[in-house]
Amino acid sequence: MAEEKGLSSDDLKAISDRIFRLSNADQCRVNINSGWRGYTRVATNRITSAGGADATYINITSVFGKRVASVRTNSFEDDALLAAVRRSEAMARLAPESPEYVDELNLQSYQDNQAYYESTGTLEAITRAEAAAIAIRQAEAAGQIAASYMDVRAGTRSVATSKGVYGSHSSTGVAYTLTSRTRDGLQSGWAGDEANDWNNIESQRIADDAVVKCRDWRKTALDPGEYTVILEPTAVGMLMLRMMNSFNQRTADEGRSYFSKAGGGNRIGEKLFDDRINIYSDPAYPDAETSPFNSSGQPIIRQDWIRSGTVEDLARSRFWAGQLDQEPLPAPSNLIMQGGNDSLEEMIASTKRGVLLTRFWYIRGLNPRIMSYTGLTRDGTFLIEDGKITRPVTNFRFNQSLVEMLQNIEMIGSSVRVAASENSSVSTPIVVPTLKVSSFNLSSVSDAI
Amino acid sequence: MMHLPVPQNHRGSTSMTGAPLQLPHDIPRRDFLRLSAAVVAAGILLPSTKPVAAQSMTSSERELLLHAIDVARSTGAQYADGRIIRTQFEAIGAREQMITQVQSTDSFGINVRALVGGSWGFSATQVLTRDAVAAMAREAVAIATANNEVAPSDTVLAQVDVFPDADWITPHTVDPFDVSLEDKAALLLRINEEALRVNNIRFSNSSILSVKEERLLATSEGSVIRQTLMRINPSINITAISPDGSDFQTRGAVVEPAGRGYEYIRGLELASSAEGWAEEAAMKLEAPSVEPGKWDLVLHPSNLWLTIHESIGHPTELDRALGFEANYAGTSFIYPPIDVINKLRLGPDFLQFVGNRTEFGGCATTGWDDEGVPAEIWPIIEDGLFVDYQTTREQADWISQYTGITRSHGCSYGQNWESMPFQRMPNVSMLPGENDLSEDDVIANTDRGILVEGRGSYSIDQQRYNIQFAGQVFWEIRNGRKYRMLRDVAYVGRTPEFWNALDTIGGPSTYYLGASFGDAKGQPIQVNAVSHGCPISLFRDIDIINTA
Numbered sequence: 001m002a003e004e005k006g007l008s009s010d011d012l013k014a015i016s017d018r019i020f021r022l023s024n025a026d027q028c029r030v031n032i033n034s035g036w037r038g039y040t041r042v043a044t045n046r047i048t049s050a051g052g053a054d055a056t057y058i059n060i061t062s063v064f065g066k067r068v069a070s071v072r073t074n075s076f077e078d079d080a081l082l083a084a085v086r087r088s089e090a091m092a093r094l095a096p097e098s099p100e101y102v103d104e105l106n107l108q109s110y111q112d113n114q115a116y117y118e119s120t121g122t123l124e125a126i127t128r129a130e131a132a133a134i135a136i137r138q139a140e141a142a143g144q145i146a147a148s149y150m151d152v153r154a155g156t157r158s159v160a161t162s163k164g165v166y167g168s169h170s171s172t173g174v175a176y177t178l179t180s181r182t183r184d185g186l187q188s189g190w191a192g193d194e195a196n197d198w199n200n201i202e203s204q205r206i207a208d209d210a211v212v213k214c215r216d217w218r219k220t221a222l223d224p225g226e227y228t229v230i231l232e233p234t235a236v237g238m239l240m241l242r243m244m245n246s247f248n249q250r251t252a253d254e255g256r257s258y259f260s261k262a263g264g265g266n267r268i269g270e271k272l273f274d275d276r277i278n279i280y281s282d283p284a285y286p287d288a289e290t291s292p293f294n295s296s297g298q299p300i301i302r303q304d305w306i307r308s309g310t311v312e313d314l315a316r317s318r319f320w321a322g323q324l325d326q327e328p329l330p331a332p333s334n335l336i337m338q339g340g341n342d343s344l345e346e347m348i349a350s351t352k353r354g355v356l357l358t359r360f361w362y363i364r365g366l367n368p369r370i371m372s373y374t375g376l377t378r379d380g381t382f383l384i385e386d387g388k389i390t391r392p393v394t395n396f397r398f399n400q401s402l403v404e405m406l407q408n409i410e411m412i413g414s415s416v417r418v419a420a421s422e423n424s425s426v427s428t429p430i431v432v433p434t435l436k437v438s439s440f441n442l443s444s445v446s447d448a449i
Numbered sequence: 450m451m452h453l454p455v456p457q458n459h460r461g462s463t464s465m466t467g468a469p470l471q472l473p474h475d476i477p478r479r480d481f482l483r484l485s486a487a488v489v490a491a492g493i494l495l496p497s498t499k500p501v502a503a504q505s506m507t508s509s510e511r512e513l514l515l516h517a518i519d520v521a522r523s524t525g526a527q528y529a530d531g532r533i534i535r536t537q538f539e540a541i542g543a544r545e546q547m548i549t550q551v552q553s554t555d556s557f558g559i560n561v562r563a564l565v566g567g568s569w570g571f572s573a574t575q576v577l578t579r580d581a582v583a584a585m586a587r588e589a590v591a592i593a594t595a596n597n598e599v600a601p602s603d604t605v606l607a608q609v610d611v612f613p614d615a616d617w618i619t620p621h622t623v624d625p626f627d628v629s630l631e632d633k634a635a636l637l638l639r640i641n642e643e644a645l646r647v648n649n650i651r652f653s654n655s656s657i658l659s660v661k662e663e664r665l666l667a668t669s670e671g672s673v674i675r676q677t678l679m680r681i682n683p684s685i686n687i688t689a690i691s692p693d694g695s696d697f698q699t700r701g702a703v704v705e706p707a708g709r710g711y712e713y714i715r716g717l718e719l720a721s722s723a724e725g726w727a728e729e730a731a732m733k734l735e736a737p738s739v740e741p742g743k744w745d746l747v748l749h750p751s752n753l754w755l756t757i758h759e760s761i762g763h764p765t766e767l768d769r770a771l772g773f774e775a776n777y778a779g780t781s782f783i784y785p786p787i788d789v790i791n792k793l794r795l796g797p798d799f800l801q802f803v804g805n806r807t808e809f810g811g812c813a814t815t816g817w818d819d820e821g822v823p824a825e826i827w828p829i830i831e832d833g834l835f836v837d838y839q840t841t842r843e844q845a846d847w848i849s850q851y852t853g854i855t856r857s858h859g860c861s862y863g864q865n866w867e868s869m870p871f872q873r874m875p876n877v878s879m880l881p882g883e884n885d886l887s888e889d890d891v892i893a894n895t896d897r898g899i900l901v902e903g904r905g906s907y908s909i910d911q912q913r914y915n916i917q918f919a920g921q922v923f924w925e926i927r928n929g930r931k932y933r934m935l936r937d938v939a940y941v942g943r944t945p946e947f948w949n950a951l952d953t954i955g956g957p958s959t960y961y962l963g964a965s966f967g968d969a970k971g972q973p974i975q976v977n978a979v980s981h982g983c984p985i986s987l988f989r990d991i992d993i994i995n996t997a
Binding site for chain 2: 037039040041042043044045046047048049050051052053054055056057068069070071072073074075084087088091092094095096097098099100125126129130132133136145147148149151177178179181185188190254255256260262263264361362363364365366367369372374375376378395397399422423424425443444445446447448449
């Protein structure tokens with residue numbers, strides 16, 4: 001087996017121990033991220049940039065009483081490390097007390113989830129260029145222009161505290177996305193994959209799908225309004241990535257969230273969504289594996305957030321849990337929405353009039369009390385009439401409450417990992433199904449293609 | 450020579466040390482000269498002093514960088530450039546009466562970019578030894594060679610003057626990294642204390658982020674340029690909760706980031722202003738919700754700058770217009786160059802926009818860009834007509850036949866040592882009117898309008914047509930006067946029609962510089978810090994929606 005990218009777990013442990021020996025603080029925590037990132041980017045049917053870098057970042061948190069400060073550095077020669085430790089201590093001594101600081105954790109145990117795939121860790125520039133060339137050739141053959149991006153990461157992260165925590169976890173990730181446009185700029189199509197394992201990236205299918213979605217039939221106008229929509233998994237994932245942040249008990253208890261109860265408290269235990277909505281996180285989910293610990297060293301395990309439409313639980317920091325005399329619950333590190341049995345073909349066939357959406361752009365929050373967002377459709381928006389896709393249509397801006405969306409579910413497809421970040425970097429793993437939603441507010445036309 | 454007005458939010462303290470601001474190379478248009486005369490008459494002049502602060506890059510670092518360039522050239526690159534970059538961040542944050550974050554980051558490394566045939570390769574390392582740097586340079590050449598074999602392309606670099614020993618430092622009086630954490634913490638806690646005095650204010654978050662970039666650039670053409678860039682970002686966000694817990698409203702984005710030292714923070718009077726911002730948050734709980742429909746819109750520069758960023762700044766990036774960002778940030782409605790340069794009307798004939806890497810206080814203000822091109826100022830929209838894009842050295846050639854300009858406008862930037870430079874937005878600013886209309890004068894020009902202050906939720910499509918922008922505070926204007934606060938306002942429209950609805954602009958006294966540290970572009974995504982100056986402006990008959 002090829003050597004893993006970045007420093008080894010043993011190296012990270014040795015650096016952490018060196019820091020603890022240098023430390024004069026009451027408590028100390030060391031977080032290290034060590035790894036490699038490579039990328040290849042295509043535009044105008046040529047490779048416009050490609051490169052890579054190895055980097056190791058060490059974050060040292062020093063604590064005196066309740067005075068806390070952190071220093072992050074990428075130098076780990078003896079002198080530099082000593083300087084960073086002393087600087088974090090000097091800053092901590094100067095800092096006012098943090099009343100919400102909770103002592104560092106002691107020894108924890110973490111589940112072992114294999115998330116490092118050698119196929120990804122050994123992905124060379126020439127292999128990335130060859131995948132890019134498949135898309136360039138496919139687009140050229142169809143008279144189109146390809147723009148693509150492949151983002152690859154491999155490395156190890158660790159957490160250690162002066163009170164006995166040590167955890168390390170190696171992982172890889174790769175995201176590959178392609179936008180193909182007609183030469184006159186009047187049509188655009190997109191496809192993409194994200195995975196921990198390079199073997200699960202389907203370069204040929206991505207080229208086929210993006211080029212087909214971009215095929216040269218003319219867009220026509222469609223009036224804005226409320227439509228039945230079929231959201232492809234990428235579109236669902238881009239919205240669910242936002243929803244993840246709202247699974248927070250403190251903002252709910254403080255009256256600043258959809259999950260706030262009128263008059264105080266939160267809505268844990270209330271049924272708020274369609275019966276078929278099940279949302280959970282699981283750091284061991286196949287090909288969406290994440291670290292089994294967070295940056296403070298808390299173990300992360302499988303956790304239900306929404307079960308059969310009911311709010312199962314919300315994340316609580318150690319401080320907030322202590323205030324309430326409850327167990328802390330770390331925030332999710334990935335998000336899985338349980339799939340159903342409906343196929344895309346069945347969803348289209350059962351739609352009298354509706355719109356199929358590929359992905360979104362520029363999603364921004366509007367009203368957190370109803371979890372509403374705005375954003376735009378992009379790179380594949382099609383009209384469905386009488387059970388068939390009949391034509392591509394102009395793009396739309398949407399203004400939509402995610403709560404209402406999850407209450408208006410008609411059909412659910414099988415779940416897949418998607419490239420959910422707008423910039424197509426490897427991001428928080430999101431595994432979601434295709435959804436058919438009875439009503440979705442496409443509020444105005446966008447002339448963008 | 451020309452000077453823009455000192456922005457109204459930068460007049461607190463303007464004495465400083467540091468390099469002189471770069472002055473434009475070309476004689477600007479007569480409109481600019483008239484403006485300049487008005488400003489000089491008002492006695493507002495930019496300081497111009499010699500550099501005094503020491504820069505930290507050493508001679509051994511210079512040798513290492515030149516070694517990397519030599520290795521790249523000797524292993525097959527016809528052109529190479531490289532950078533040693535040290536970036537420091539310091540963040541301190543407070544929530545109510547406690548400090549929630551004290552974090553400093555120090556990142557140091559070297560990179561090289563190599564051109565083989567027409568293809569680029571890039572590599573970077575944090576190991577600053579001769580061997581590691583040589584391996585990095587060979588890697589960059591190998592990547593460029595592989596790319597050029599798989600997909601060959603042509604690249605022509607615009608001519609640039611050589612600067613073999615150049616220096617530039619952000620003009621400043623107080624290095625933010627020399628101000629103690631205690632001072633910063635005390636300021637934040639006072640701001641929160643003042644905000645929390647107001648009825649129904651339950652939460653107040655405040656923070657200060659300081660950034661220092663020390664950059665040494667070398668090119669195989671012989672330029673060696675040392676620069677120190679400083680930026681600072683004060684941030685305050687205040688939350689009001691209704692007594693029965695059924696509603697909450699926030700007031701944020703109250704002040705702007707800037708490319709300046711800590712004297713900028715001291716000139717803002719944050720603590721004494723916090724109570725006023727908190728009162729606005731509390732008032733929002735009681736304010737009536739807006740009636741949707743057509744309204745005249747008066748955009749305060751604290752809101753308008755982000756509209757400029759989104760609807761003028763981004764679509765005039767040449768790489769975006771030509772499809773280089775198609776897979777992420779999108780393309781542009783200002784396209785193709787042959788049909789739009791000197792032809793596309795984007796507003797009334799008093800509308801002027803410049804790209805400006807020399808703007809005082811600007812976050813994208815610099816001495817030279819990441820390809821050694823000196824900072825400059827140039828017109829982007831002249832008399833309402835689109836005339837030029839933002840460019841780098843390889844891009845200048847793509848449109849020179851339409852613009853007549855063969856040199857780069859100096860818009861290359863990579864966010865840190867790990868990142869390959871590419872075209873990034875300069876400060877793109879809208880010039881104030883020649884008549885020095887005040888804010889009240891502009892408001893007096895409408896009988897039924899809405900004044901918008903502060904940036905809110907912003908969203909625009911990937912060709913920059915469909916806008917939906919909100920703000921922080923909204924005031925109904927009746928019969929030429931501010932009448933009452935409104936809430937739940939967003940303005941929507943299509944960019945060309947929106948700018949052509951511009952009716953009245955304020956004068957130099959209303960000129961204000963808004964900014965963001967978070968201008969995102971590229972894959973891998975990189976962030977750029979950028980400012981936009983503008984006067985208060987009145988737009989006629991704009992569609993307003995209710996976001997409640």
